[in-house]
Amino acid sequence: MASALMPTYRPAGTAFSSGAGASLFDAEGREWIDLLSGLGVTVLGHSHPRWVAAVQEQAAHLVHTSNLYPQAPAEEVAERLCDLTGMDSVFFSNSGTEAVECALKLARKAAGQRRPQAPTHFLAIEGSFHGRSLGSLSVTSNPGYRIPFAPTLKAHFVERDSLRDLEQAFAQGSPAALIVEPIQGEGGLHVLEGSFLRRARELCDQTGTVLISDEVQCGLGRSGPFLAYAEAGVLPDVVTLAKPLAGGLSVGATLACADLSSTFQPGDHGSTFGGGPLVMTAARVVLDELTHGGLLEELTPKAEYLTAGLDDLVGRHDAATERRGRHWMQGLVLPGQAVAAQQGLADRGFLAGTAAGDVLRFLPPYVLTHEQLERALAALDETLTALPQPQALPSIP
Numbered sequence: 001m002a003s004a005l006m007p008t009y010r011p012a013g014t015a016f017s018s019g020a021g022a023s024l025f026d027a028e029g030r031e032w033i034d035l036l037s038g039l040g041v042t043v044l045g046h047s048h049p050r051w052v053a054a055v056q057e058q059a060a061h062l063v064h065t066s067n068l069y070p071q072a073p074a075e076e077v078a079e080r081l082c083d084l085t086g087m088d089s090v091f092f093s094n095s096g097t098e099a100v101e102c103a104l105k106l107a108r109k110a111a112g113q114r115r116p117q118a119p120t121h122f123l124a125i126e127g128s129f130h131g132r133s134l135g136s137l138s139v140t141s142n143p144g145y146r147i148p149f150a151p152t153l154k155a156h157f158v159e160r161d162s163l164r165d166l167e168q169a170f171a172q173g174s175p176a177a178l179i180v181e182p183i184q185g186e187g188g189l190h191v192l193e194g195s196f197l198r199r200a201r202e203l204c205d206q207t208g209t210v211l212i213s214d215e216v217q218c219g220l221g222r223s224g225p226f227l228a229y230a231e232a233g234v235l236p237d238v239v240t241l242a243k244p245l246a247g248g249l250s251v252g253a254t255l256a257c258a259d260l261s262s263t264f265q266p267g268d269h270g271s272t273f274g275g276g277p278l279v280m281t282a283a284r285v286v287l288d289e290l291t292h293g294g295l296l297e298e299l300t301p302k303a304e305y306l307t308a309g310l311d312d313l314v315g316r317h318d319a320a321t322e323r324r325g326r327h328w329m330q331g332l333v334l335p336g337q338a339v340a341a342q343q344g345l346a347d348r349g350f351l352a353g354t355a356a357g358d359v360l361r362f363l364p365p366y367v368l369t370h371e372q373l374e375r376a377l378a379a380l381d382e383t384l385t386a387l388p389q390p391q392a393l394p395s396i397p
């Protein structure tokens with residue numbers, strides 16, 4: 001039967017009916033270990049008892065009143081995010097793309113206030129992914145995603161890690177904002193070099209350009225530090241967060257430094273649903289578990305084990321040419337074989353993703369146990385062994 005859903009996705013494989021921790025189950029009770037967290041979202045795993053209890057209790061009390069009225073849970077989560085990141089204020093929305101839209105609008109308004117002939121264009125990085133709405137799509141580099149919807153906002157894409165290209169782009173006229181994923185997710189798990197992130201900070205300082213770090217995928221400790229950009233020893237002006245922030249409920253957050261905190265005035269931006277009590281209660285549990293609950297601390301030895309395990313596989317399998325990513329956000333480059341490896345892992349009961357065609361992508365839930373991780377690496381070893389060998393060149397008689 002034809003689906004009534006628009007054909008934007010190609011869902012394949014199993015329809016899951018329940019989950020617990022890092023496990024997902026189908027209707028027959030068959031189990032898979034989740035190494036993708038629904039694209040980096042369910043960091044506390046599935047059916048986390050404290051998360052479920054808090055959401056159930058909040059749902060029974062109050063779900064929505066709108067931002068016409070004070071939102072106590074949002075106030076609290078915003079304060080905690082600022083404490084954890086060094087930022088100064090937060091706008092809550094409902095998705096990653098909305099968090100980016102807010103950042104781009106904030107940068108445009110700041111540019112107008114800071115400079116007489118305000119620039120309107122943006123700089124982004126080749127390989128970037130920032131979302132699907134028209135603003136965030138404008139700074140997304142993949143032409144296949146962007147070109148069918150042209151004209152988008154004016155954006156120029158700088159070669160990844162090229163200081164020369166970055167400097168040239170600024171020399172041609174500084175932008176309203178430079179937007180960067182410190183670790184590119186969709187683009188193939190590329191970790192941007194610290195020297196590039198620091199030079200970006202300097203150029204933005206010199207020109208009054210807003211530096212946006214899109215940490216929708218790599219933030220909240222997934223790549224090591226709470227903020228991925230902080231690994232470079234400097235901070236951006238604006239940070240976007242989303243995927244894992246509420247552990248599975250829809251959320252976006254745009255964080256601004258003190259200088260930009262009063263850029264938006266009443267009426268400049270808004271969201272009907274953003275920052276409502278249900279999703280903010282969920283976010284509070286996530287932040288609790290990550291910090292006081294010790295989840296971020298427990299991640300470090302597991303992430304080291306994952307990194308070493310993947311490096312070992314690259315050393316032993318010709319199909320794997322490179323490990324990419326950092327900490328709990330990793331990719332294995334398997335030219336021409338990433339989808340086959342993803343399928344091989346699924347057949348063995350483990351769910352991974354792909355990125356940029358050739359990269360097998362791992363964004364495990366933070367609650368994955370050491371024992372589950374060991375089993376996952378063993379299954380990956382088996383999967384790589386079973387991949388069809390690259391065709392030998394035909395011998396010439």
Ligand SMILES: *Cc1c(COP(=O)(O)O)cnc(C)c1O
Nearest residue numbers: 095096097129130131185216217
């Ligand atoms: C997923 C993603 C987005 C878009 O998030 P949505 O919630 O799908 O709109 C934006 N930026 C980055 C870095 C992402 O990984």
